[in-house]
Amino acid sequence: MLNVSELTTRNLGPLSFTAEKGTCVAITGPSGSGKTLILRSIADLDQSSGDISLDNKNRFDCTGPQWRSMVRYLAPEAGFWNERIRDHFPDNFDLSGPLEQLGLPPEASHWEISRLSSGERQRVALIRGLMDNPCLILADEPTSALDHDSTILVEKLLADQIASGSIVILVSHDRDLTDRLATRQLQISQNQLIEVHT
Amino acid sequence: MNYVTLGWIDLAIAASLIFIHGVASILFHLGIGRQLVISATRMCLQLGITGLVLRFVFSQNNPLWLLVLGTFMVMFAGYEAASRQQNRFTGKWTFSIAASSIGLAASIILLLALMVIVKPEPWYTPRYALPFFGMLLGNAMTGVALGLDTLTRTVKSERLAIETKLALGHTFNDAMRQTVRSALRTGLMPTINAMAATGLVSLPGMMTGQILAGTKPVEAVKYQILITFLIAATTAAAVIMAVLIARYRLSDNRQRLRLDRFVVKQDKTRG
Structure with missing residues (x-):
């Protein structure tokens, strides 16, 4: 279970909310309201104050990298540092299954990063971000560069993660996606998170 | 140590060679004349001060x-x-x-x-x-x-x-x-x-x-x-x-x- 208590980011807070295992919480709000900062703060990539704990493990009880290997922030635009897709995964990781699940052919593992479309990059980043089954997934616009068909595949992948017990915090402009995936919706309103009843 | 010491006249002759720069500046409208004078003066002043400082430090040996x-x-x-x-x-x-x-x-x-x-x-x-x-x-x-x-x-x-x-x-x-x-x-x-x-x-x-x-x-x-x-x-x-x-x-x-x-x-x- 995720417990966020009195979280203060650069422009919001204090915010408190909890999320149970196997659920998806959507955070909504206008652009620039600080949704990304909330996700980045939970992953401890940006400075913030307040208690965040996952399964009773406080973020300050472990190092930044230890925390971030459990709490996975998936940025809308992901970075790559090697030439090919394959080089961003461990040698023993079988890529063909996950690639197929997201509508990419098995030979894509040898594709050059510089020739990928933004949608392909986003899907590859998703595979990379989820390969070690993080307990908490902070998905920041996971389908922003995707067409309808790919969006369905990514939605399925996230739904599988939720079904297997992960917690997903979702930020997305895609109303349909949040409506279908989210167990609860929280809206940023006047520096607070308000529960939205749908 | 044997070397030819330079007199002030020798330096003046060398300095006049910078005239070439000045001619280039005027002929090609480079507009670097001012900068040229400043740089050359700075070089002489800085080296002169360094020389004096070094003479002082050398003489003290402290x-x-x-x-x-x-x-x-x-x-x-x-x-x-x-x-x-x-x-x-x-x-x-x-x-x-x-x-x-x-x-x-x-x-x-x-x-x-x-x-x-x-x-x-x-x-x-x-x-x-x-x-x-x-x-x-x-x-x-x-x-x-x-x-x-x-x-x-x-x-x-x-x-x-x-x-x-x-x-x-x-x-x-x-x-x-x-x-x-x-x-x-x-x-x-x-x-x-x-x-x-x-x-x-x-x-x-x-x-x-x-x-x-x-x-x-x-x-x-x-x-x-x-x-x-x-x-x-x-x-x-x-x-x-x-x-x-x-x-x-x-x-x-x-x-x-x-x-x-x-x-x-x-x-x-x-x-």
């Missing part, structure tokens, strides 16, 4: 004066290295990183050179210590300026890749590995390239000076080889120190990437 002058030189090297940076840390960190790494590396190598290798009597004889220190500082300064500039530029251009690695649970040092490597390489390359070209493309200044002052060429070459190795060692130590301290400054106790520690540049576009 290590304390050496320390004062050395400190001043380190400060200037740090300032110069910091002024060549496109991205500067807030709160004088860039100057402090540059000055401390350049100063520490050059001081250690200088002590080694004076006390173990050259061994003048006494070891702090300014005639040896100051020129050595100056050459070590100058080269370390270039290396550190390049290394820091490459580090901070790369960390900005590769922000996405570095932050993605951090988000995937990599340690900060791991996420920075490629960036640090390219910064170190850029900082160290000039020294290595200079070694390869020495003696073929250019005769080093110190060796030329010694030969002019009457030293036998082979003796001058020996000194040049010594100083070249000392320079290489100083530059390497200073660049490594500066880049690693800067890497430390780019992160915090949660191993985040802290680009907010750079000074936010003023918007240069006008009105």
Whole structure:
């Protein structure tokens, strides 16, 4: 279970909310309201104050990298540092299954990063971000560069993660996606998170 | 030592040669006349002051004066290295990183050179210590300026890749590995390239000076080889120190990437 208590980011807070295992919480709000900062703060990539704990493990009880290997922030635009897709995964990781699940052919593992479309990059980043089954997934616009068909595949992948017990915090402009995936919706309103009843 | 001393008339003749610059400026409308006069005057003044300071320090033969002058030189090297940076840390960190790494590396190598290798009597004889220190500082300064500039530029251009690695649970040092490597390489390359070209493309200044002052060429070459190795060692130590301290400054106790520690540049576009 995720417990966020009195979280203060650069422009919001204090915010408190909890999320149970196997659920998806959507955070909504206008652009620039600080949704990304909330996700980045939970992953401890940006400075913030307040208690965040996952399964009773406080973020300050472990190092930044230890925390971030459990709490996975998936940025809308992901970075790559090697030439090919394959080089961003461990040698023993079988890529063909996950690639197929997201509508990419098995030979894509040898594709050059510089020739990928933004949608392909986003899907590859998703595979990379989820390969070690993080307990908490902070998905920041996971389908922003995707067409309808790919969006369905990514939605399925996230739904599988939720079904297997992960917690997903979702930020997305895609109303349909949040409506279908989210167990609860929280809206940023006047520096607070308000529960939205749908 | 036998060498021809220069009179004031000799210098005046040399100075008149700058006339060529002036003619070029007028003929081609270069508009560098003013700058030319300022630069030439600065050169004469700075060297003149340096000459007087050196005469004073040489005559005193007191290590304390050496320390004062050395400190001043380190400060200037740090300032110069910091002024060549496109991205500067807030709160004088860039100057402090540059000055401390350049100063520490050059001081250690200088002590080694004076006390173990050259061994003048006494070891702090300014005639040896100051020129050595100056050459070590100058080269370390270039290396550190390049290394820091490459580090901070790369960390900005590769922000996405570095932050993605951090988000995937990599340690900060791991996420920075490629960036640090390219910064170190850029900082160290000039020294290595200079070694390869020495003696073929250019005769080093110190060796030329010694030969002019009457030293036998082979003796001058020996000194040049010594100083070249000392320079290489100083530059390497200073660049490594500066880049690693800067890497430390780019992160915090949660191993985040802290680009907010750079000074936010003023918007240069006008009105």
